[in-house]
Amino acid sequence: MPELPEVEVTRRSFADRIAGARIASLELGKPLRWPLGCDPASLVGQRVLAVRRRGKYLLLDLEHGLLLLHLGMSGSVMFSAHLGPAGKHDHFSLHTSQGVLRLNDPRRFGAVVFAPNEHSPQAQKLLGKLGVEPLGEDFVLDGFVRALKQRKAPIKQVLLSGDTVVGVGNIYASEALFLAGIRPTTRAVRLSRARVARLHDAIRSVLARAVEQGGSTLRDFSNAQGESGHFQLEAAVYGRAGLPCRVCSTLVRTIRQGQRSTFFCPACQKP
DNA sequence: CACGGATCCTGATGGC
DNA sequence: TGCCATCAGGATCCGT
CATH class of the missing domain: 1.10.8.50 (Helicase, Ruva Protein; domain 3)
Known part of the structure; x- marks a missing residue:
């Protein structure tokens, strides 16, 4: 459901608040569209450096690698220091020193995928065929x-x-x-x-x-x-x-x- | 290789 | 706690 504007608005609403946060733990719910693609434990201790957007993907830059987050048709993201326990449709939670990032997605067409870097096969499989950014200067x-x-x-x-x-x-x-x-x-x-x-x-x-x-x-x-x-x-x-x-x-x-x-x-x- | 259809999943809604 | 069909913001896979 979220199109570019909703993804961008989502990004802006938590990018500054999560920047610099250290990952304490992950909490996974039901399977999303694709598996995470790494051992969740390997993310613990890393800092979230920044949050970018490419198309409808949110890119969480970590110290080693990045998380690609897609909201699918029914996904939404919350980031808060005071989030209660994961609910029925909360399928991914990232507990950090600055709050919990949570993906709620009833239909589970969304995804959270780890990639070692932006040019890795894992990232390119999802980002490689994307067209130009409509709000960027390359859209001529x-x-x-x-x-x-x-x-x-x-x-x-x-x-x-x-x-x-x-x-x-x-x-x-x-x-x-x-x-x-x-x-x-x-x-x-x-x-x-x-x-x-x-x-x-x-x-x-x-x-x-x-x-x-x-x-x-x-x-x-x-x-x-x-x-x-x-x-x-x-x-x-x-x-x-x-x-x-x-x-x-x-x-x-x-x-x-x-x-x-x-x-x-x-x-x-x-x- | 570009195109069009089937497909993943859950919930809301409306007709019977 | 009625049942069934239809629809919903996405994007990949597969046959042609």
Whole structure:
């Protein structure tokens, strides 16, 4: 469920508080998507140096190696000095000198994976095929145009696949395409440079605004301090099937693409 | 090799 | 403590 903005908001909400903390113990619940990939005892005594983000992954830099954390569809992270005992869906807890970092994930599509370093096979298996960061300076129009020219799939699915640009999930894909005036079913290769330019802007602005607002688009999202977003960013089309478009009042439609729901305004968004 | 479908898992919701 | 189908913010694997 968490897309780039929610992961970034989560990161910011605990990165400074966990930096420098020494790992005291680990507590594992049910299996997540992948095994941890190391002996939990080998992490004890190490310091957490920093928390970075790559796509929808949180990267916890340790003195020797890093932990890659993914929230999957239903994951959320809490970091607090005063966390009670692990609950039913708490499947990973890192007890440190500065608090407990805990991953709650009912569906267990998330993961915590150890890698000896960022370029190791373990890390590259997860990070190696990721596209560019949409909010970074590498997300340039020329590169985006070139990448999309090679893709025959519908633009919505290209955005979701994350190998061209990362971080755009099911909600923000619909929102960005609405902002850009592009029908989600349009094949990427068919988009003119001008329309790709609109999409490039739309992706950046929709994600940047969501980060500023604290991940507010998601109904039940809260950061690692348990604070919710401000709910000031209302979805233009996502979840609004049958309701009037906020721009032209045409009824918003929903379709299925690759077993995911897509929402769009048939009038504002051209094929 | 790009594409599209099946798949992992649990919970919420709504119809009957 | 009703049962069943559908849907949910992700991403990998596999057959074509």
